[in-house]
Amino acid sequence: DGGITQSPKYLFRKEGQNVTLSCEQNLNHDAMYWYRQDPGQGLRLIYYSQIVNDFQKGDIAEGYSVSREKKESFPLTVTSAQKNPTAFYLCASRDRMTEKLFFGSGTQLSVL
Amino acid sequence: QQQVKQSPQSLIVQKGGISIINCAYENTAFDYFPWYQQFPGKGPALLIAIRPDVSEKKEGRFTISFNKSAKQFSLHIMDSQPGDSATYFCAASRNTGGFKTIFGAGTRLFVKA
Numbered sequence: 001d002g003g004i005t006q007s008p009k010y011l012f013r014k015e016g017q018n019v020t021l022s023c024e025q026n027l028n029h030d031a032m033y034w035y036r037q038d039p040g041q042g043l044r045l046i047y048y049s050q051i052v053n054d055f056q057k058g059d060i061a062e063g064y065s066v067s068r069e070k071k072e073s074f075p076l077t078v079t080s081a082q083k084n085p086t087a088f089y090l091c092a093s094r095d096r097m098t099e100k101l102f103f104g105s106g107t108q109l110s111v112l
Numbered sequence: 113q114q115q116v117k118q119s120p121q122s123l124i125v126q127k128g129g130i131s132i133i134n135c136a137y138e139n140t141a142f143d144y145f146p147w148y149q150q151f152p153g154k155g156p157a158l159l160i161a162i163r164p165d166v167s168e169k170k171e172g173r174f175t176i177s178f179n180k181s182a183k184q185f186s187l188h189i190m191d192s193q194p195g196d197s198a199t200y201f202c203a204a205s206r207n208t209g210g211f212k213t214i215f216g217a218g219t220r221l222f223v224k225a
Binding site for chain 2: 031033035041042044048058092099104105
């Protein structure tokens, strides 16, 4: 079953805590993306990576960090510096030939 | 320059009717215009996409109309069904600079049975 797998589906963060969201893909795509979705708003780009060991900040990178050590994996860490982390987080990868984005099922992060 | 403006914010359509969602962009460097459909608690999925060299693309009940001079494009859903009730996002991207996709704010569509 190919695609993007995000885990966990629900995550709770305590004050001052860093949390990491997992994103794995078996589509053999080079490019991967993290988006944040708030109610009634569009998807805003946090970070993206076009190739292993390389990544760039998106429009709202402050308070977040990523790594891309393997082609299949692109984890996102929400640090304690992110003061308003409650949102639905979406990971995606891009097919270079069709330019189509494939999304995971998302992680809902809430603050305790 | 990077924004994609989408309207309406929400839409209620009778079953069998036509749903129309509009988007406008500013950056003429965009060269790929997809529409994504999202159901609650799920990630978006590509519905249909168009490039600026054509003015219309149809796939089943879904049609994109593209007006390059006006920098606008729209999604038409013919014979709308209750199963079409979802949030729809227009988007735009270009094949340079990391290929970032810019999304509209979304339209919540509800089709009444």
